[in-house]
Every structure is written in C-alpha cells, then in structure tokens.
Amino acid sequence: NAGVTQTPKFQVLKTGQSMTLQCAQDMNHNSMYWYRQDPGMGLRLIYYSASEGTTDKGEVPNGYNVSRLNKREFSLRLESAAPSQTSVYFCASTAGYSYEQYFGPGTRLTVT
C-alpha cells in the first residue's frame, strides 16, 4: 500500500508564480487535509475536505485554493506565490469516523 502520496517532493518558485501540489490516498478515506509546518509554529491546517464534494477553510487559508478532484485526490493551489508561503506542506487523510490521520511525506516549497 502506498498510503498517502504527494508530488512534488521539492519545489522552488519565484514570487508571483503559481503551482499545484498534488495529493492522493489509496486507503478509501473520506476526509483529506492540507497542513503547513513552519519552525516553531507546529502544524497548521490550511484547508480540509470532510467528504468528497466538500471543502472548508482551516486556520490559515489565505493565498491558497483547493480542489477535491475525487475521493482519492485533493490538490492545493498557490495562485501567486509569496515568500511567506515558504514552508513544508503535508497532506493527510482519515477514514472520517476517526480522527486518526495518515500523513504523506511532505512537499518542501521555497519561494524566492
């Protein structure tokens, strides 16, 4: 089982460029999440999708958009990247009846 996969693993962007981070899970989970992790700040929720067809804002949604493409895939888009979005981004999923989340390996994004 691959679990939760994320692409790309590393990315460098220039200010103003756009990109989409991809996430897929093969565990038939209902809920999916996007977090960012910054030194000293812990994991902060950007957006989540409690079930296919729904998305909701988390703690730090500004500058991001998401798409729940189907039950397996949940993408995160940066329309106009800013240096403040330099971070490590994690995707996670859960069955929905449980809070036990399974995380992907992360995408390390640098915006210059």
Add this chain to the structure above:
Amino acid sequence: TQLLEQSPQFLSIQEGENLTVYCNSSSVFSSLQWYRQEPGEGPVLLVTVVTGGEVKKLKRLTFQFGDARKDSSLHITAAQPGDTGLYLCAGGSNYKLTFGKGTLLTVNP
C-alpha cells in the same frame, strides 16, 4: 480557538533516562492523539486516547489522557537513540485536529 500547549519544547537526555512530555489545553477534545515525526518525513500516529483517565502502553511508551479530557502526557522509560524525534499531540473536534507545537526530543548515546 482551541489551543494545545506542549512542554517542554526541547529535551535532550542520555540513553537510559526516563522522560515525560506534557500536552495541555483549556478545551475538551473528543480524542487526543500522539504522533512522532522524524526529520524529512510526515508525522506517524503512535496512539489515540478517547476516554478520560485512559492509560495506554506501547512498549516503553506510556500515554495518559486526563480525567477531564483536556490534557495528556507521554512517558518514555529507558529512552533510546531511536526515540529521537519531534513528538506532537493533537486534539480532535469537528472533523479537525488541532496540533501542539511539539516537543523535540534528542536521546544521546
């Protein structure tokens, strides 16, 4: 806004020592989880506690959920270098998890 405070933020100990990490909140959570994260990887779930006063053991790790379901502790007995990592607690409510900022544990040989 629900907050989880973890202490200590950093902990460096020698192999064989015991340690306790704390996770405290003013909010009640449906469940509380502990994750461990190694450098360059995503967090990995260690345990979930649901019932107030619950104690769970995972080899040398003992997890306790407070009676009021607002706090938790993680105790490691005879720490080993392989225990090194970032320990995160997380409280579940309304389909979401709220994470603490973590305790970075280093166990020196």
